[in-house]
Amino acid sequence: MKKVFHGFGLGLRKDYYSEILATQPAVDWFEIISENYFVDGGKPLYxxxxxxxQYPIAMHGVSLSIxxxxxxxxxxxxxxKSLADRINPIFISDHLCWTGVGGIxxxxxxxxxxxxxxxxxxxxRIHYVQDFLERQILVENLSSYVTFAESDMAEWDFVSEVVERADCLLLLDINNIYVSARNHQFDPIDYLKGVPAxxxxxxxxxxxxxxxxYIIDTHDAPxxxxxxxxxxxxxxxxxxxxxxxxxxxxxxxxxxxxAELNYARTIAEPIYTQQQTSVVLPTAGRYHFASPTMAMSVQEQHNG
Structure with missing residues (x-):
């Protein structure tokens, strides 16, 4: 299966609902916070x-606590699963973390x-979730502020082992790598080179x-x-x-x-054009990943 490239997207936030519908901006896709739409009706779902x-949608969760x-x-x-069945997202993702224990x-x-x-x-647990959803999921690397004394490998080695053994995919947060590298004093390039492309x-x-x-991942600034x-x-x-x-x-x-999104385009698109390559993913097996009507393969993108 060829790697699917959906282009450049933005987080869908309620502040912009009306403007998006009125102006149909040049955004390739939007990502929602999944839990905000676990409702039976009302304005969010409307x-x-x-x-x-008008746009492909990705689902990004914060409560899976994998x-x-x-x-x-x-x-x-x-x-x-109900929300995914409703909107057929291009991605379903959550964080490689825990959010609570003992019901707290x-x-x-x-x-x-x-x-x-x-x-x-x-x-x-990822195997169970993927079987339940009948889809591959993406797991995201965290920004972190503490480490465990018993850790016996680098974070990127840990992440790599998880995604390979679980046959899931990786949402690589570039800012989170930078935040953790500063906080824990490692080279962020080592992280990039250490995960399976x-x-x-x-x-x-x-x-x-x-x-x-120290720095904190706050999502409140450029x-x-x-x-x-x-x-x-x-x-x-x-x-x-x-x-x-x-x-x-x-x-x-x-x-x-x-403007920020377009700046990302100006950085990445010349590199992608110069590479002129397609990347093959591991076979998805019994999971389906993205609607074939929603995106082109990398090679198809390059060939117009």
Whole structure:
């Protein structure tokens, strides 16, 4: 199966519903926060359905808690599957993390110890989720602020083992790599080079808050120059990867987000054009990944 490139997208936020429908901006796709649409009706679904008629939609979750030792939440999975069946998303993703234990929700994305035991635990749960949804999912690397003393491998080695053994895909958040590299003092290029290129299906780009000795992933500011530079390296290493801008606070006028998105295009598209290559993904097996009517293969994109 050829790697599917959907172009350049934005996070779909309620601030922009009406403007998107009125102006139909030059955005290739939008990404929703899945949990915001676990409702039976009302304005969220009304606008989602209307925008879905014009644009492909990706689903991005924050509550799967794939790394927790609590049982997977079956009601949550049913709601996730129902929404996916409704909108046929190009991606379903969540974070490689845990969000709570013992029935207590931390309301945060918490890192895992990078150990063989953690790999086995997470892989088993990803298999279950993919079987339940009948789709491959993407898992996203975190920004982190603490590490575990028992970790015995680098984060990128841990992530690589998880996605390979689980036969899932990787949402590689470029800002998160930069944040964690600064906080834990590793080379972000080592991270990029350490993950399996054929599994990288999506990129996130976002802003953060810099406090000098540490930085926090806040999604409330424009993407900074070092992250753009890291994104350029990612484009060179991974080839065409669907990319989006995340913004969740201090929401700017929509035109500012469009300008950021177009800047991502100016970085990546010349590299993609120069490469003129298609990338083959691992066989998806019994899972389906993206609607064939929604995107071209990389090779088809290049050939016009």
């Amino acid at each position: 606008f989602l359905d209307a925008i879905r008629e 790394g927790s030792t609590d049982p997977l939440n079956k009601l949550y999975l049913k709601k996730l 929700n931390s309301h945060d994305l918490l890192p895992l110890p990078y150990t063989e035991a953690s790999i086995k635990h997470v892989v088993e 054929q599994r990288v299906m999506q990129h996130h780009l976002a802003g953060h808050s810099d406090y000098g000795e 993407v900074v120059d070092p992250v753009w530079q890291l994104y350029k390296v990612a484009a060179e290493l991974f080839g065409p990867v669907s990319t989006m801008i995340e913004r969740d606070d201090n929401m700017p006028v929509f035109s500012e987000l469009l």
